[in-house]
Amino acid sequence: MADVVGLKRVQQAIRRLAEKYDEAGVTVGYTQRYAIHVHERKASHPTGQWKYLETPARKLKGEIAKIFLRVLKRTGSIEKALLVAGLRLQRESQDKFVPVLTGALKASAFTARAKDIEAVANAAFSVSERKRMENVRKSKGQQAIRQTAKLL
Numbered sequence: 001m002a003d004v005v006g007l008k009r010v011q012q013a014i015r016r017l018a019e020k021y022d023e024a025g026v027t028v029g030y031t032q033r034y035a036i037h038v039h040e041r042k043a044s045h046p047t048g049q050w051k052y053l054e055t056p057a058r059k060l061k062g063e064i065a066k067i068f069l070r071v072l073k074r075t076g077s078i079e080k081a082l083l084v085a086g087l088r089l090q091r092e093s094q095d096k097f098v099p100v101l102t103g104a105l106k107a108s109a110f111t112a113r114a115k116d117i118e119a120v121a122n123a124a125f126s127v128s129e130r131k132r133m134e135n136v137r138k139s140k141g142q143q144a145i146r147q148t149a150k151l152l
Contacts, residue, residue, distance in 0.1 A: 025114030026082040028053065028090050030098070031125035032108040032132075038099060048099035056092040064088060079113055086111040104132035 029035070030053070042050050049055065057064070064085045071081035090111045098106045108128030112120035 024078040024082055026079070026086040026111060027114070027117050028086045028093075028109075028111045029121070030105060030108045031110065031121050032105045032128050035105060035108065038105065045099035046101070048097050050099075052097035052099065053089075053093050056097050057089055060089060060092055083111065083113060102132055102135035104128045104135065107131040 030039075038045075039050060039052060039054070067088055068081045068085045071084045072078060075081065090109050094106050094109050098109070100106050105128070108124050110120050110124035
């Protein structure tokens with residue numbers, strides 16, 4: 001059997017590269033309890049639409065790839081490139097696609113590195129819950145005003 005010169009170095013380089021890929025991971029998502037239901041259920045919304053994350057991902061696939069490559073070339077970090085590309089997707093989803101009724105769903109958006117996902121998702125959920133509760137209080141206040149007006 002022939003011995004390939006430098007094969008071990010190539011194998012080591014491939015292993016190092018694979019380790020970088022294994023460690024790199026970014027998630028873009030929404031944390032509100034009803035996020036998946038709204039995303040997957042084909043329904044008409046006064047603003048935004050269903051598939052509010054999938055649609056911009058498909059629409060921006062070329063731009064996201066360019067962002068990824070540009071950041072990768074500048075930083076040499078796959079994780080940073082994924083994070084910047086993910087943030088672009090999140091922004092597009094929030095600005096143009098996510099249905100907005102109370103703002104809680106929109107506020108629950110997050111983009112996180114794999115190692116930070118729990119903390120970032122929890123923080124996004126807390127922000128969105130505050131937004132949801134604020135809207136519930138406003139709604140109850142408006143209901144009370146309407147009921148009082150009926151009595152007068």
